[in-house]
């Protein structure tokens with residue numbers, strides 16, 4: 001039962017017809033066109049390259065790393081906008097990567113010359129020994145940085161005017177990041 005219109009005058013230059021018929025439709029036994037094959041092979045090659053760069057190399061950031069970074073950025077923005085500073089918000093800032101890395105820059109630029117590159121002290125007191133002359137709560141540390149040492153002869157100036165509250169909270173977050181609440 002051949003109901004392909006051309007089935008009767010099938011000549012040898014045409015590809016052979018496949019034997020099945022579905023809904024009165026027959027198929028030529030064509031090979032896939034080259035453009036199709038190369039798209040297909042290309043997709044396979046691309047998937048291998050993509051797989052390696054995504055999962056096995058540092059070239060691309062994974063989704064979870066992206067999400068952690070994004071969450072940290074959102075948290076940073078939220079913390080930066082909190083109106084009232086207190087021990088709790090300063091501790092929260094000290095657990096935020098954005099705050100801590102900004103604070104590290106502030107520290108290197110303004111504080112390391114007296115307190116040492118690793119907070120080990122020098123002209124200024126050590127900030128890494130857990131020993132606080134003026135109290136080690138976040139707000140006490142914030143206060144001494146902002147307002148300077150109560151002992152005016154000691155040589156720790158007030159940083160409020162030079163740095164502003166935002167950068168002071170960053171540098172305090174950096175110092176706190178080495179401590180446990």
Ligand code: HEC
Nearest residue numbers: 110111114123124125132133134135145149151154155156
């Ligand atoms: C010119 C040197 C100098 C610089 C710069 C400096 N400090 Fe100090 N800092 C001191 C000295 C000296 C003291 C001790 C003051 C005292 O004994 O009254 C001190 C004390 C402190 C304390 C109190 C430590 C405690 O044990 O209670 C903190 C916190 C502190 N500095 C943080 C900072 C931060 C943050 C910066 C950068 C924004 C900074 N300091 C920059 C000299 C410096």
